[in-house]
Amino acid sequence: MINDRYAAIDIGTNTFRLFIAQVRRNPDTGRTIIEEVYSERIITRIGEGIAWDRRLTDEAMKRALDALTKFRRIIDKYGSLQTAAVATSAVREASNSDVFIRKAEQSSGIHIKTITGEEEARIAVSGMLSDIDIPVSAVMIDIGGGSTEISAAENGLHNHVESIPMGVVYLASKYMQHDPPLPQHLRSMDQEITDTLSSAANRFAKYRSEDSVLMGTAGTITTLSAVHQKLAAFEHHKIHKSLLQINTIQDIYSMISQVTMKERSKYIPFEPARLDIIVPGTLILLRLMNTFGFREITVSNYGLREGIILDMARKQGL
Secondary structure (H helix, E strand, O other): OOOEEEEEEEEOOOEEEEEEEEEEEOOOOOOEEEEEEEEEEEEOOOOOOHHHHOOOOHHHHHHHHHHHHHHHHHHHHHOOOEEEEEEOHHHHHOOOHHHHHHHHHHHHOOOEEEOOHHHHHHHHHHHHHOOOOOOOEEEEEEEOOOOEEEEEEEOOEEEEEEEEOOOHHHHHHHHOOOOOOOHHHHHHHHHHHHHHHHHHHHHHHHHOOOOOEEEEEOHHHHHHHHHHOOOOOOOHHHHOOOEEEHHHHHHHHHHHOOOOHHHHOOOOOOOHHHOOOHHHHHHHHHHHHHHHOOOEEEEOOOOHHHHHHHHHHHHOOO
16 A cells, blocks of 8 residues: 655745645545644745845844754654645745745755746645545635636636735735735725726636535635634634635734734734735735625635645556
């Protein structure tokens, strides 16, 4: 029986994630099972400031390289047989991404593959569907630091995938310069998000049906589930597969968008580095649900990391 360990590194615009997992196939159902061995995430904000000059700053690269060096030590400790690191929005858009990739390989020995937005969406959807009953029709979203990926799927097969160049780090750098944020800045951010999503909704319309469900992954959505449940720490088993209603999300947005970061920390005690970006992330989710016509979203704590693991396993014939 194939039973191997793999290590996946998700190099996101805001967060770097390491996931080491054991993969096996269930002989009864034929489905692939991913069993977590170790996971960690470090908020590096490698995309900080990239919206202005399309360059990774020296400070951001140092934070990123330190994170990768730490990940390398952990991977060596566990002796993972295969490792894959993929870079998303910030690195693929930066004019000096080659400098970062070269330094990463020199300092940590980790080879980084930069993937397109469409590849990112495909891999994330694969991860999300690995641990949930596959719906007949679904719209799946991944709200990231530098982009938002939207996919339409039918019986687990992709019909349409788009990567929208709008993420929480970019919006926070543009509209969250005051503490608390200014009402006129929130209105401007709302307008930009609404305008950006409107055209996408039109393109997705033909892939939706009355049976379509909305599923979402990544930090904004899982954090909102934790806030709704008043969790003092991030608890996978309570967040994964939980449901959020649009009215609940609206209430949370009203609560967190009108207060200072210090006051906001009362609702999100477990991740202080997310206190500014949670506001634009929540607004993206709200407007996406409004624009696409969904009243409820299923929260997944599975996504790109699990999809990377599955890709490696499948290449080995699992």
